[in-house]
Amino acid sequence: MPKEFSVIWFQGAACSGCAVSVLNSLSPTIKNVLLDELVPGKHINLLFMPVVMAASGKSAIDVIIDAEKNKSGEYILIVEGSIPKNDFGDVAEKSMEDSVEELSKNASAIISLGTCSAFGGIPKGKPNPTKSKSVQEFLNSKNIKIPIINIPGCPPHPDWFVGTVANILLFGIPQLDELSRPKLFYGKLIHENCERRPYFDKGKFAKKFSDEGCLFELGCKGPYTNADCPIRSWNSGVNWCIQNGSPCIGCVEPEFPDLEAMYKKTHWSEEK
Numbered sequence: 304m305p306k307e308f309s310v311i312w313f314q315g316a317a318c319s320g321c322a323v324s325v326l327n328s329l330s331p332t333i334k335n336v337l338l339d340e341l342v343p344g345k346h347i348n349l350l351f352m353p354v355v356m357a358a359s360g361k362s363a364i365d366v367i368i369d370a371e372k373n374k375s376g377e378y379i380l381i382v383e384g385s386i387p388k389n390d391f392g393d394v395a396e397k398s399m400e401d402s403v404e405e406l407s408k409n410a411s412a413i414i415s416l417g418t419c420s421a422f423g424g425i426p427k428g429k430p431n432p433t434k435s436k437s438v439q440e441f442l443n444s445k446n447i448k449i450p451i452i453n454i455p456g457c458p459p460h461p462d463w464f465v466g467t468v469a470n471i472l473l474f475g476i477p478q479l480d481e482l483s484r485p486k487l488f489y490g491k492l493i494h495e496n497c498e499r500r501p502y503f504d505k506g507k508f509a510k511k512f513s514d515e516g517c518l519f520e521l522g523c524k525g526p527y528t529n530a531d532c533p534i535r536s537w538n539s540g541v542n543w544c545i546q547n548g549s550p551c552i553g554c555v556e557p558e559f560p561d562l563e564a565m566y567k568k569t570h571w572s573e574e575k
């Protein structure tokens with residue numbers, strides 16, 4: 304019998320885009336991830352995930368209550384979305400803050416999936432009407448010390464999530480950067496591997512969309528954004544932002560979305 308790893312996927316202030324992105328994993332397919340052994344002898348047992356679970360109402364919430372009471376230290380908690388202040392979001396008549404606090408205390412590890420969860424993202428963007436916090440900020444405010452892995456992205460690439468979980472099952476927690484992101488996926492700047500880099504080095508900059516040249520003058524945040532999009536690509540290798548003619552908007556960084564207007568040139572050395 305394969306060893307079971309219980310997972311609770313909790314959604315805070317989020318658009319469900321991270322869930323949709325991960326559900327589109329193609330290699331392995333999400334069916335393989337959820338029903339088969341993700342790595343030899345180890346199987347993910349997804350106990351709770353609002354986007355795909357058939358249960359609703361009391362029977363769904365009972366899964367969370369049971370995990371909090373009877374599975375302490377035995378499940379991995381995935382949080383998608385930021386944590387809004389009380390009054391701005393309830394789960395079964397309990398505030399999101401209280402729900403995440405209870406679930407976090409009893410988790411063996413936490414994965415903050417997506418930029419909203421990892422850094423606050425869109426909900427925390429100015430003026431932050433729901434007083435949202437990232438999961439790490441929220442846990443710090445409650446003095447909860449549980450290992451946390453951030454997998455930012457708006458949305459995150461399915462490989463970043465599935466690869467991190469597979470790495471945990473095979474080898475333990477992967478090497479993380481100073482923002483708790485796996486170096487495996489976030490270890491290099493977009494700018495280092497960008498196919499338009501020769502244009503940057505020669506000073507040939509696009510002045511409008513669809514021009515040939517580097518997209519820096521059109522607001523590209525690739526010089527200070529850490530992700531492997533240029534070498535991994537998206538949609539199973541079909542394309543990625545810059546190949547498609549759009550500047551990188553820095554969606555995996557803590558400053559997203561407030562650093563600068565998305566398509567405005569950013570002077571990162573002074574302003575970051």
Ligand code: SF4
Nearest residue numbers: 497500517518523525
């Ligand atoms: S398009 Fe962006 S990432 Fe690519 S070379 Fe220009 S500034 Fe760097």
Ligand code: SF4
Nearest residue numbers: 532544551552553554
């Ligand atoms: S290229 Fe930039 S904006 Fe596009 S997905 Fe990668 S990190 Fe996000």
